[in-house]
Amino acid sequence: MYGFHPMKPRFLHLSLQEKVKNEEEGKEPEELNSVAVEKAEPAVAGKKRKRKGKVFENVEGISVFKGSKSAKSAGDVKRKNEVDKESLEKKELNRQIERDAIMRKKYGIHISGHNAPSPLQDFSELNTRYFCGARLLRNLAELGFKEPTPIQRQAIPVLLSNRECFACAPTGSGKTLAFLYPLLVKLKHGMKDGIRAVILCPTRELSSQTTRECKKLAKGKKFRIKLMTKGLARNGDFEKMHIDILVSTPLRLQFAIRNKKLDLSRVEYLVLDESDKLFELGFVNQIDSVVKACSNPSIVRSLFSATLPDSVEELARTIMHDAVRIIVGRKNSASELIKQKLVFAGSEEGKLMALRQSFRESLNPPVLIFVQSKERAKELYGELLFDDIRVDVIHADLSQTQREDAVDNFRLGKTWVLIATDVIARGMDFKGVNCVINFDFPESAAAYIHRIGRSGRAGRTGEAITLYTEDDMPFLRNIANVMVASGCEVPSWILALPKLKRKKHRPTRESILV
Numbered sequence: 001m002y003g004f005h006p007m008k009p010r011f012l013h014l015s016l017q018e019k020v021k022n023e024e025e026g027k028e029p030e031e032l033n034s035v036a037v038e039k040a041e042p043a044v045a046g047k048k049r050k051r052k053g054k055v056f057e058n059v060e061g062i063s064v065f066k067g068s069k070s071a072k073s074a075g076d077v078k079r080k081n082e083v084d085k086e087s088l089e090k091k092e093l094n095r096q097i098e099r100d101a102i103m104r105k106k107y108g109i110h111i112s113g114h115n116a117p118s119p120l121q122d123f124s125e126l127n128t129r130y131f132c133g134a135r136l137l138r139n140l141a142e143l144g145f146k147e148p149t150p151i152q153r154q155a156i157p158v159l160l161s162n163r164e165c166f167a168c169a170p171t172g173s174g175k176t177l178a179f180l181y182p183l184l185v186k187l188k189h190g191m192k193d194g195i196r197a198v199i200l201c202p203t204r205e206l207s208s209q210t211t212r213e214c215k216k217l218a219k220g221k222k223f224r225i226k227l228m229t230k231g232l233a234r235n236g237d238f239e240k241m242h243i244d245i246l247v248s249t250p251l252r253l254q255f256a257i258r259n260k261k262l263d264l265s266r267v268e269y270l271v272l273d274e275s276d277k278l279f280e281l282g283f284v285n286q287i288d289s290v291v292k293a294c295s296n297p298s299i300v301r302s303l304f305s306a307t308l309p310d311s312v313e314e315l316a317r318t319i320m321h322d323a324v325r326i327i328v329g330r331k332n333s334a335s336e337l338i339k340q341k342l343v344f345a346g347s348e349e350g351k352l353m354a355l356r357q358s359f360r361e362s363l364n365p366p367v368l369i370f371v372q373s374k375e376r377a378k379e380l381y382g383e384l385l386f387d388d389i390r391v392d393v394i395h396a397d398l399s400q401t402q403r404e405d406a407v408d409n410f411r412l413g414k415t416w417v418l419i420a421t422d423v424i425a426r427g428m429d430f431k432g433v434n435c436v437i438n439f440d441f442p443e444s445a446a447a448y449i450h451r452i453g454r455s456g457r458a459g460r461t462g463e464a465i466t467l468y469t470e471d472d473m474p475f476l477r478n479i480a481n482v483m484v485a486s487g488c489e490v491p492s493w494i495l496a497l498p499k500l501k502r503k504k505h506r507p508t509r510e511s512i513l514v
């Protein structure tokens with residue numbers, strides 16, 4: 001599918017630093033062996049020199065060799081200095097590796113890939129280590145970001161070192177800044193050189209949110225940051241337009257590449273946000289077009305998501321070279337800040353009753369309710385509209401403006417309860433969503449993780465309630481496992497349910513209308 005990059009013979013020409021780091025990072029046994037053999041060499045050389053030193057000492061007393069003494073000892077001193085320097089460097093490197101390992105452990109960062117740069121201690125290191133400039137640092141401070149989150153600590157230095165990466169970190173843990181910030185540092189300032197960075201997101205809402213975040217981070221810098229709207233994709237005169245950073249959904253970008261001859265050959269950074277979604281069947285063809293169009297050989301690609309199945313990693317490896325893999329916490333797990341609950345509602349009718357009951361007992365807005373389809377979203381909206389709740393709905397049948405309004409009103413607190421399909425399940429950053437209700441059982445563990453991840457963001461706690469019926473029983477264990485992995489209690493009988501082969505769960509459900 002993708003242009004295959006043959007693997008570089010990575011372990012043939014490694015520097016000492018690389019080798020030692022590889023050892024630290026737990027390479028394959030054969031790789032370790034080769035490193036160990038090479039590492040042993042300086043020690044052996046040291047011994048030889050010692051022996052040689054002894055020989056010289058013995059002959060020093062014999063006058064016939066006196067004439068050559070000063071020349072030999074000068075050479076010796078030089079060699080000794082070199083050995084000392086090398087050993088000092090090695091010691092310092094080992095100390096640094098130790099410090100990195102301690103820090104990674106502290107923040108739950110797991111990495112693989114050779115010679116990954118040290119994690120950030122704090123944002124000020126962006127200046128001392130990467131000369132990122134005062135303006136961008138000031139923007140961070142103005143946005144209230146005091147400390148980097150774990151994914152930012154590791155992914156920012158990786159990308160600033162021009163290394164490709166795939167990164168998996170919990171929902172709401174600051175992945176957006178982790179890919180936006182290095183991109184802004186690297187591009188330095190606006191130019192009229194064509195598009196230099198592309199960010200792909202699976203939905204329009206997320207593209208729009210990412211564009212906004214990017215503009216906030218780049219405040220005061222003269223970057224041209226553009227969101228690929230439908231109008232722009234259809235009518236944009238890209239040859240005349242100056243764009244540094246383009247944010248788009250894959251379909252719109254593919255359309256512009258094909259029909260408007262959009263030139264992406266100068267793109268230096270390509271980010272695939274929610275990458276596992278983008279590698280799903282519906283998108284993969286579009287992603288392929290974009291990846292091919294971004295033909296700059298020195299492009300740095302990065303993949304970010306809260307869920308990264310092995311299959312996606314394998315596929316991603318075919319388009320990436322020498323990538324660093326960063327996992328924060330446990331791979332494919334829900335945020336530990338969310339209190340999760342499973343509630344048996346018996347039947348479809350029972351679900352509506354359970355929902356009304358829970359709203360009567362306590363409604364703590366903002367609340368997000370996820371359903372399986374746009375038809376069901378409309379139905380549930382019809383039901384709740386006449387209850388005394390400020391409710392709204394968002395799904396793919398609404399116009400762009402209606403979708404934007406629904407998101408804005410929810411953000412502003414005008415809407416208390418937003419009913420949604422999975423169109424806003426990924427990436428959307430609503431501040432302080434108190435509760436996510438899965439009115440319809442999610443179609444997969446990944447869908448569950450992303451849906452409930454609209455709550456419990458940026459260090460805040462949240463709650464998630466998942467309603468289930470008899471129809472959902474076979475899929476219960478899958479979700480229960482995610483809950484257990486993130487520290488929630490689940491009745492043991494659920495965990496003892498038979499294991500199902502992974503497949504999507506979209507049962508035909510009875511109408512919500514009563």
Ligand SMILES: Nc1ncnc2c1ncn2[C@@H]1O[C@H](COP(=O)(O)OP(=O)(O)OP(=O)(O)O)[C@@H](O)[C@H]1O
Binds near residue numbers: 429
């Ligand atoms: N260093 C930081 N300190 C405090 N807050 C931060 C920091 N970085 C990001 N945030 C805030 O955390 C929230 C979540 O960030 P973001 O949307 O990037 O999460 P995410 O990891 O991409 O989540 P998702 O997987 O759902 O897409 C945002 O409101 C963002 O402004």
